[in-house]
Amino acid sequence: AKAAGQEKGLDGPVVTLSRSLIVPFLEFSDRRDLRETAYKAWAARGANGGETDNREIVRETLQLRQEQAALLGYKSFAEFKLETQMAKTPARVRDLLMQVWHPAKARAEADGAILTQMMAEDGLNGPLMAWDWRYYAQKRRRADHDLDEAELKPYLQLDQMIAAAFDCAQRLFGLTFQELSLPLHHKDARVWEVCRNGAHVALFIGDYFARSGKRSGAWCSALQSQRKRPSPRAPIVINVCNFAKPSGGAPALLSFDDARTLFHEFGHALHQMLSDVSYSAVSGTSVARDFVELPSQLYEHWLEVPEVLQKFAIHAQTGAAMPDDLLKRMLGAATFDMGFQTVEYIASALVDLSFHETAAPQDPMLQQAEVLADIGMPAAIGMRHATPQFAHVFAGDGYSSGYYSYMWSEVMDADAFASFEEAGGPFDLERARALQDNILSRGGSADAQELYVAFRGKLPDATALLHNRGL
Incomplete structure (x- = not known):
């Protein structure tokens, strides 16, 4: 601050x-x-009137998407967009989301009752509000798990988490990272040459800090995509995040959620860097939208591997490794408040789907309210991305009708990591080779379902996801 x-x-x-x-x-x-x-x-971002109000842009965008779908012979934009995805139809998407919605809502309501009681103990007798949830959830986490985010942060240094992500890539895929001094777009950005067995594989750029004028969120882009034809070309990949920049030369400290974001985006980067296809049009992350999050969400699992944290979770002042007790408490709290997190996500995904599987609404905000009322959205939880700021869906059409894809991919990533655990452990080289050969190197050169079955031998169901989320 x-x-x-x-x-x-x-x-x-x-x-x-x-x-x-x-x-x-x-x-x-x-x-x-x-x-x-x-x-x-x-x-209220994007809904404050004036030239930065996005609500009319949302309405016009939805109308134009519906017109586009009709011109191409589809009943809805959702049917048009989903035809080439793994899900194929809006009905299959809704079925998955509602399978998870009901247990997640039940968990969130039970948690909300506990937080309301905590408010009452503080002398506040009104209802739990959206600006109260995180405060009381954090107090509850300290009480239930003896865990304080402020206690964790000194052990989660940005440089150490970058090194952890690189180390996992070296152990799994034989990649090495050498930082270079090259002119970049901003003084805070950094660049590494990525090699394997001494041969150049890619350039990787990291732009990690928030700053004025920078788009919010976190993402991965290929400034140059891998290809073999018409001439070989190595990828240049960038991860962009918005972590808080420290002042006075202090080391940058992350929350555990920030560290997970770093691993997530680096999973996307590996999908780009390990691509081995003929044409850039199907290189790296040029895959079905509900498949693209598999490599990124799968890579998050390695952040929770105890031996990774034991090596890289080093206190910023003392240099001491994270104590085993704190490590166990942190991992034990991994599913804490998962009802809240799942509800805020699924609500956004269902609003996105509703916008695109019916006629374009004249008043998107009214339709958003109707969707939330229909599913019984808990009053004290807001959508993860309210419509006027829903950049995934309205800053382009990449995730339009596709915000569900994070959960669709999570079904696969939970099942995929389980395959490592069933084999020789998280760094099983045979499983890593299968992941590289059948998914990371193949891009969009084959059907996503075929690629997953080639890697795993079967399609997954939601069982592992519900287990991992503690639902």
């Missing part, structure tokens, strides 16, 4: 609406009035 204030030329700390600043503020500030102000500002 101090660094954000300095960047804006202000004297003192500033809480911006960047997720890496607003979420910790909502978790730790005991000023309920300020939490309410901050949360309402965060939730």
Whole structure:
């Protein structure tokens, strides 16, 4: 917050609406009035009137997508978009989401009752609100798991988590990373040459810190995609994140969720860097939208491997490794508040699907409210991405009718990591080779379902996902 204030030329700390600043503020500030102000500002992005109001753009976008689908002979834009995905139809998407919605909502409602009681013990007798949930959930986590995010952060240094992601890639796929000094788009960005057996594989760029004017969120892009024809070309890949930048030369510290984001985006980067196809059009992440998140979400699992954390979770001041007790408590809390996290995600996915499987609404905000009412959205939980700021869906059409794909991919990633555990463990080289040969190197050169079956021998179901989420 101090660094954000300095960047804006202000004297003192500033809480911006960047997720890496607003979420910790909502978790730790005991000023309920300020939490309410901050949360309402965060939730209202894109819906404040004037030239930055996105609601009319949303309505027009949905209308044009419906016209496009009709011109191409489809009943809805969702049917058009999903035809080439693994899911194939809106009905299959809705079926998966609702399979998970019901147990997730039940868990969230049970958790909400506990948090409401905690509020009452603090002398607050009104209903639990959206700006209260994270604060009381954090207090409950400290009580139930003896775990405080502030206790964890010194062990999750950005440089160490980058090194952990690189080390896992070396152990699984034989990749090495050498940092280079090259002119880049911003002074905070860094670049590494990626090699295997001494041969050049790719360039990897990391742009990790939030700054004014930078798009929010985290993503992976290929500035140059791998190809063999018409002439061989190695990939140039970038991961972009929005972690809070420290002030005064202090090491950058991450939350565990931030560290998971870093591993997630690096999983996308591996999909690009290990691509081995003839044409760039099907290289790397050029795959079905509900398949593209498999490599990224699968790679997140290696962050939770104890031996990885024992090596790289090093205290920023003392240099000591994370104590075993703290490590066990952190991993034991992995599914904490999973009802909340699952509900806020599925609500966004169902709104996205509803927008695109019916006639374009004249009032998208009214339709959003109707969808949430139909599914019984808990009042104290907001959508992960409300419609006016739903960049996945409206900043382009990449995830339109496709926000569900994170969960579709999670069904596969849970099953895929289980295959490592069933074999020789998380660093089983035979399984890693199968992953590289059948998924990471193949891009979109074959049907996604065929690729997964070639890797695993079968298609997954939602059992492993519900187990992993503690639902």
